[in-house]
Amino acid sequence: MDLRRLRYFVAVAEARGIGKAAERLRMAQPPLSVQIRKLEAEIGAPLFRRGTRGMDLTEAGQALLARASEALALAADGAEAARAVASGRRGRLSVGYMFVLANAMLPRLIPELRRSIPGVDLDFAELSASTREARLLDRSVTVALCMPAIHHPEIQVARIGAQRFMLAMPNRSPLARLGAVPMARLQGRPLIALPPPEQDPASSAVAALLRRHQIVMPIASRVETVHSAMSLVLAGEGLAILPACAQLGAPRGIVFRPLRDVSDSLDIAVCWRRDSQSPLIKTFLKCAEKAVARL
């Protein structure tokens, strides 16, 4: 059962004659006649009534015609759909993001994406650092928004911005009255920390910052998410050193203050598999850059 035969069959049925169909198909009449007979032999029943003035579908031919034209349309549509996906006009873009970036970026990023690639289904998932890496590698997400970037030989990274570290504290804290907090004021205060460096590279940047200023902050709690960290800060359990964009998702009662003479920051990066040939990535990158531009 060859698709070309079906195409010929449909043409003959529509033209109601082999000669006219051959003309329409830009081919000679005899080979078309042969193909139609071969199709009939394959089916095992005549599909046309040969009259003296052209050909006419039999009942069996009518039954075939409906399915054949649908099959032709489906095949053409399949090819077109594959091309559309390959070119990025359609498809699915699965984005793994991290919690802290959600409030800062998604409200600008999502509309931008919908405008740029309207035919593409978007799929956002908030994932931890290690999960983002794993799901990039197994391709169940296409791109990840990370802070900081993932380092892995299979993964490519584009830096699209950075976020200063700031100090998060309850608004009743005496430090909140300062415009910028000197590092020395942190000495000995309890710290609400994120998962250790091997799970979340942001922690190592915080640790490096403290080490450089020779500040020791005892770890009051380790929490999984920035959201939890801010809850504990609000509860007076300790202070947290977080990227500036965390402010946007901060609950009432938390204030952020810059650290005086500290310019340490975390890179915001888009990460994807080096071998991913998805054409959506470069579009995503542009949109993400726009979204990060006026953070």
Added chain:
Amino acid sequence: MDLRRLRYFVAVAEARGIGKAAERLRMAQPPLSVQIRKLEAEIGAPLFRRGTRGMDLTEAGQALLARASEALALAADGAEAARAVASGRRGRLSVGYMFVLANAMLPRLIPELRRSIPGVDLDFAELSASTREARLLDRSVTVALCMPAIHHPEIQVARIGAQRFMLAMPNRSPLARLGAVPMARLQGRPLIALPPPEQDPASSAVAALLRRHQIVMPIASRVETVHSAMSLVLAGEGLAILPACAQLGAPRGIVFRPLRDVSDSLDIAVCWRRDSQSPLIKTFLKCAEKAVARL
């Protein structure tokens, strides 16, 4: 876009490898590899990711796969449907019947047909003699139940029974007291006649019967249908000479009596186009014979 390529593509996608798919398709691995690459060239995008342990669909490949397997199924289904129609397992059987036979035959014929050819859509139409012929010729009905048969070079006839002529009269008529009515008693009485012979061959049989017995019955009315004829008989407008089976549809107040020493009858026949190769015809014929058997 060739259906074979799509078949190969689906096989490779399902087997997740060219080698395994080739085995399943009973062919060598290299030509399958070539076909897949040709399909990719035709689409203009890679459909598989070549890994070291087989092949894996790209997004574009996934988009194609869904449509391709549907198209394959449709093509196969189309072939099967055509075969089913050609063999008479499915399809449509359009039956043109005449009014007088409806009450006598349809209640037995229709259930018989549904049992014999359950997959076939039945389509019954009550048609006048000339319309039956016309619609047989233009193939808009497959078979016709006729009384008497249609004579036409393109039309084939199978006689399946016969119906004696009887006299229809109101039950208050003095003739109704007789067991059988002698022809002489009809002399001069008004006749309710059906359309003239050129439109309805039954009329010529009635005319021949009267002529042979040298009876003259003035025509009180010509009506289109047997039903109308019986209405006028009931109204006392005249008598009608009708095939016996008309009794079954007769209104209350009409009685039928045989004509003494008259054995004239009308053939009940199944008619169809000589060149119709519908396999349903012979089945229909069997069912019609059964239905007519105990009339």
Added chain:
DNA sequence: CATTGGCATACCGAAAACGTATGGGTTGGC
């Protein structure tokens, strides 16, 4: 009876597909 219109058949050259042999890259074991 010749002509026309339409499909079928015959034959030949061209294109496509299949099989065998072989290359190349990666994985996994000794």
Added chain:
DNA sequence: GCCAACCCATACGTTTTCGGTATGCCAATG
């Protein structure tokens, strides 16, 4: 760290299939 195993890609010769040209057959038409 080398060798074997696995899997896909390429090359080439053979076979099948397809399309074009020439021609035949049949029916309808004038």
